[in-house]
Amino acid sequence: MTDLMLYHASPSRSSVTLWMLEELGQPYDLKLLSLEKGENRQPDYLAINPMGKVPALRHKETIITEVAAICTYLADEFPQAGLNVPIGTPQRGVYLKWLFFGPGCLEPAAIDRAAPRKEEPRRAMLGYGDYDTTMNVIAQAVAKGPWLMGEQFTAADVVIGANLRWGMTFKLFPERPEFTAYAARIATRPAAQRADAKDKALASR
Ligand SMILES: N[C@@H](CCC(=O)N[C@@H](CS)C(=O)NCC(=O)O)C(=O)O
Known part of the structure; x- marks a missing residue:
């Protein structure tokens, strides 16, 4: 057993953290949960994440939940992977902004599109x-590229990139040229390809 265990349902939001682990290059274990069978609602899993949600990550004795928190944590905990912007770097603030923008703005915009309010x-x-401003801000952020932080691919690209890919797949986000070009750059990343292949294999089990 390794120091890292991802509680995962395939495919789901925990697929984002699966991709992050592949980018990290550290050995990890997977504990697969079936949301259909309600395994995320059983007492043993609720003891890990009382929200009954995946993902959860165990790193040694520490449990971390919430996709963006897991990605931020892993990038900082394993800086040798080059996926964080360290404390003390001026651009750290911008990097954190994008990590929070994923669950704080981009995902709510998608959910409102999927289930419009009365x-x-x-x-x-x-x-x-609002939706349009959120789309415009993200389009501007990814337009120049290759990544949100410029030449450096970071955990923020995992959080925002996964959200954009998912949103476009389900037609919740428009296929703007800035988005499709960014998604195409992501699709060339070996770690993203490995995560997609693993998820596909796990989902067909
Ligand atoms: N805010 C959470 C959301 C996680 C989430 O909603 N996961 C879904 C899968 S995509 C889930 O576990 N659903 C099962 C349920 O709520 O019963 C995060 O970012 O980790």
Whole structure:
């Protein structure tokens, strides 16, 4: 057994952390859960993540949940992978902004598109503002490339990139040229390819 154990359902949001682990290049173990069978709602798993959600990551004695927190944690804990922007680097703030933008803005925009609210919510009330602004901000962020932080691929690309790919697959995000070009760059990454292949194999079990 390794120091890292990912509690994973295939495919799901935990696929983002599977990709992150492949980018990291550290050995890890997988504990596969079936959401259909409700294994995420059993007491043994609720003791790991009381939210009953995947992913959860165990690193030695520490349990981390929430996709973006796991990606941030892994990048900082294994800096030799070059996936973080370390504390003390001026650009660290921008890097953290994108890590939080994923669950804070991009994902809520997708969910509102998938399940529209009955009443039009007031922009000021919504933490993410509005769909069109969110799309424009992300399009501008990925337009120059190759990555959000420029030449360096980081954990923020895993969080934002996975969200964009997923959102485009389910037609929740438009296929803007900036998005498709960014997704195409991601698709060439060996770690992303390995994660996709692993997930496909696990899902067909
Ligand atoms: N905010 C969580 C969301 C995780 C999440 O919603 N996971 C889904 C799978 S995509 C899940 O576990 N659903 C099972 C359930 O809620 O019963 C994160 O970022 O990790």
